[in-house]
Structures are given as C-alpha cells and as structure tokens.
Amino acid sequence: MPHLLIDDLHIEVVRKNIRSLRLTVYAPDGRIRVAAPLRTPDATIHEFISLRQAWIRKHQAQFAARPAAAVLTYEAGETHFYQGRPYQLRIHSAAGPARVELQAKEGFLDLHLPANNTAEQREKALSNWYRARLREQLPALAARWEPVVGARAEAWAIKQMRTRWGTCNIRARRIWLNLELIRQPPHCLDYVVVHELVHLHERLHNARFWALMDEFMPDWRAAKQALRSVHLKPCG
Missing domain, CATH: 3.30.2010.10 (Metalloproteases ("zincins"), catalytic domain)
Known part of the structure; x- marks a missing residue:
C-alpha cells in the first residue's frame, strides 16, 4: 500500500472511486489512513494532512493514553x-x-x-x-x-x-x-x-x-x- 511521510507521520494512502478525501486515525496504535479520489495529486494529499496535524496528534495521544488491554488466558477465576x-x-x-x-x-x-x-x-x-x-x-x-x-x-x-x-x-x-x-x-x-x-x-x-x-x-x-x-x- 502506498505511503506518504509528512514530518514524522506515516500516512497510508488508498485511492478509490470517491469524490473527496477522507482521513481516519485508527485505535489502538494511531495508524493514519487517507482515502483519496483516484487522480488526486500527492501534493493535495500532503496539504490535506498538514492542515489536520493537530487533529491527528490529538487522537493519537488519546489512543496512547488508554490503559493496556487485559491479556485473557481463559483460566478459572478470570x-x-x-x-x-x-x-x-x-x-x-x-x-x-x-x-x-x-x-x-x-x-x-x-x-x-x-x-x-x-x-x-x-x-x-x-x-x-x-x-x-x-x-x-x-x-x-x-x-x-x-x-x-x-x-x-x-x-x-x-x-x-x-x-x-x-x-x-x-x-x-x-x-x-x-x-x-x-x-x-x-x-x-x-x-x-x-x-x-x-x-x-x-x-x-x-x-x-x-x-x-x-x-x-x-x-x-x-x-x-x-x-x-x-x-x-x-x-x-
């Protein structure tokens, strides 16, 4: 899958038959994905992400602050x-x-x-x-x-x-x-x-x-x- 590096942000880029750019930050690791119309230039995606860096980092910080998930072993008493x-x-x-x-x-x-x-x-x-x-x-x-x-x-x-x-x-x-x-x-x-x-x-x-x-x-x-x-x- 194509990637862009913007400052220290690694962006997954998926080109689809859509009309507008869509940005998603995924839990739990803060992975960033942009869905872009098929012919969108990389420069346009770069500008789109740059304008939303504060929003991205806020969500990544929220995910990082979550307590770690319990590891289940399916033993009695759990x-x-x-x-x-x-x-x-x-x-x-x-x-x-x-x-x-x-x-x-x-x-x-x-x-x-x-x-x-x-x-x-x-x-x-x-x-x-x-x-x-x-x-x-x-x-x-x-x-x-x-x-x-x-x-x-x-x-x-x-x-x-x-x-x-x-x-x-x-x-x-x-x-x-x-x-x-x-x-x-x-x-x-x-x-x-x-x-x-x-x-x-x-x-x-x-x-x-x-x-x-x-x-x-x-x-x-x-x-x-x-x-x-x-x-x-x-x-x-």
Whole structure:
C-alpha cells in the first residue's frame, strides 16, 4: 500500500472511486489512513494532512493514553464481561459439546467442556456463546431503532473487527456489528446500531450526520466516550 511521510507521520494512502478525501486515525496504535479520489495529486494529499496535524496528534495521544488491554488466558477465576458487567469464569469438566451458562445473580460464567481442554478451545466456546447472545438481540434492536431512525437495514451480521465497532454497506444496506459489543454496556450497543442506521441517510460524518444522531439518540455522546476507552480485541 502506498505511503506518504509528512514530518514524522506515516500516512497510508488508498485511492478509490470517491469524490473527496477522507482521513481516519485508527485505535489502538494511531495508524493514519487517507482515502483519496483516484487522480488526486500527492501534493493535495500532503496539504490535506498538514492542515489536520493537530487533529491527528490529538487522537493519537488519546489512543496512547488508554490503559493496556487485559491479556485473557481463559483460566478459572478470570474476569470476563457481558453487557458491561464483570463475571468470574468457572470451568467444569463435562462430556459432550462445550456450553456456557450465565449465573447472573451469583456473578459467574460457567464453562462446561471435556477435560484436558486447551485455552484455544475455551476461547472458542466463549466466543461462540457471545456471538449467539448478540445474534439473539439483533431482531429486537432492529425493531426498536429502525422506526426511530426511519431507515431499514436489509441484513444484520456480526464479525470480529480490529478497528471499528460497526460498519455499513450503504449500497447493500447491510450492517455489521463488532462481536466485542456484547461485552459492553447495552447503551453502547444501541449507539453503534443507531450510528450505522444513520449512515443509510448520510454517508459522511458531517454536520448533517451528527445532527441526525442528536435527533434520534440525544445521549449518544456518553456511549461514544465509553467506547473510546476500550481496546478492541485483535483479530486472529
């Protein structure tokens, strides 16, 4: 992928069939990416970045200040989150397919799977459980927020993403949600759902987009701020 070096900033440049320049700074490492129309001169991209250096460095500093993400080993006693609440992992030897049981009142996540299991097997079992829980919630989320936003997605899907909480294919009207959202408080999931639905009205993060967010979900800023403090799980 082509790169530009502007002062000490390394810029990834992606040329696409778009009409305007787009700048993104990615968590957790502050990687910088510019999407540019196909025939945009390098000098134009250089000027575009130079005028936005303060904005870029502010976001890189915010990402650098985040606490390091906990390294999970999927051992008994470890803390795992579900819908923003911490649960202690308990592991039980049991025949048959792996299964997870949430003991909400007691504060435990009980993982049942055959003896002599590996960390990878325990991780996969929990990931499958998280995915199933988020998938169960999708119909109710769509039913709640699509009428509010006045936009309907043709399809909803879930995947692990390294840099985004959600994404919207506007042409196909397909919305993807990051699996990690099931670990966050419900209002964060609501925020991402509304955010992606609003993209069906407005593709860009411009004044109109944020005005629509204010209209449909006035308290969206609190959820956005909460998600900024979270290190996304790297994709394997």
